[in-house]
Amino acid sequence: MNNKEFKIQNSKLNIILIGGGGHCKSVVDVIEQQNIYTILGIIDTKENIGKKVLGYDVIGCDDDLKQFVSTCNYALITVGHITSNALRVRLFNLAKEVGFTLPVIISPLAYVSKHAKLEEGTVVMHHALVNASASVGKNCIINSKALVEHDVHIEEHCHISTGAIINGGVHVKANTFYGSNATCKEYVTIDGFIKAGSIVK
Numbered sequence: 432m433n434n435k436e437f438k439i440q441n442s443k444l445n446i447i448l449i450g451g452g453g454h455c456k457s458v459v460d461v462i463e464q465q466n467i468y469t470i471l472g473i474i475d476t477k478e479n480i481g482k483k484v485l486g487y488d489v490i491g492c493d494d495d496l497k498q499f500v501s502t503c504n505y506a507l508i509t510v511g512h513i514t515s516n517a518l519r520v521r522l523f524n525l526a527k528e529v530g531f532t533l534p535v536i537i538s539p540l541a542y543v544s545k546h547a548k549l550e551e552g553t554v555v556m557h558h559a560l561v562n563a564s565a566s567v568g569k570n571c572i573i574n575s576k577a578l579v580e581h582d583v584h585i586e587e588h589c590h591i592s593t594g595a596i597i598n599g600g601v602h603v604k605a606n607t608f609y610g611s612n613a614t615c616k617e618y619v620t621i622d623g624f625i626k627a628g629s630i631v632k
């Protein structure tokens with residue numbers, strides 16, 4: 432390794448991922464492509480400590496979170512959200528409480544307008560598009576190939592699933608699950624559980 436490579440590797444920021452299931456795997460891929468953070472390990476249930484997710488060690492469970500803050504400033508909630516987001520919300524609040532910073536993670540394969548605003552702990556996955564004047568609250572998942580159009584306002588703790596379309600000016604209330612391939616009329620308000628493939632008018 433030459434000097435330049437060494438400096439680049441050491442200038443990367445450490446992050447831990449909280450939740451070691453399927454969504455975690457997709458987020459690992461985004462973070463690896465982004466090449467800004469070094470994944471120190473995964474937090475999952477006690478039974479899974481010592482196992483690996485895509486080569487990264489499960490290093491602890493929720494109870495251990497506080498001990499990692501001194502070696503790692505950054506964390507992201509990588510538990511998924513389909514039937515309920517209660518666990519994502521609880522872990523987000525816990526991570527904040529113990530002192531982690533929850534960054535915005537954007538895939539290098541996504542497009543996020545410089546006129547859009549994203550809040551802490553939100554992830555924008557591969558090939559998603561967030562257009563001008565859109566805003567996305569904290570701890571949201573904008574999943575692969577989702578389209579969030581101009582002037583959309585998404586409140587906190589929402590999951591906009593794979594391939595979903597949110598047309599211009601729509602307001603998505605907090606904790607909403609918006610299923611894969613769902614679409615909607617422009618400037619409507621969306622709240623709750625929207626099934627995959629729905630049309631919201």
Ligand SMILES: CC(=O)SCCNC(=O)CCNC(=O)[C@H](O)C(C)(C)COP(=O)(O)OP(=O)(O)OC[C@H]1O[C@@H](n2cnc3c(N)ncnc32)[C@H](O)[C@@H]1OP(=O)(O)O
Pocket residue numbers: 513514515574592593609610611612624625626627
């Ligand atoms: C990377 C990724 O994989 S992102 C994954 C994104 N996944 C999706 O978009 C699919 C989400 N699921 C759905 O939209 C629906 O389950 C469907 C459309 C696939 C099936 O719907 P239906 O056949 O009409 O089934 P039904 O209405 O009985 O609901 C089935 C499931 O939907 C979910 N569901 C339906 N309504 C609700 C609701 N109001 N709140 C929470 N969950 C609900 C539950 O998971 C339910 O499972 P259960 O059997 O444990 O209750």
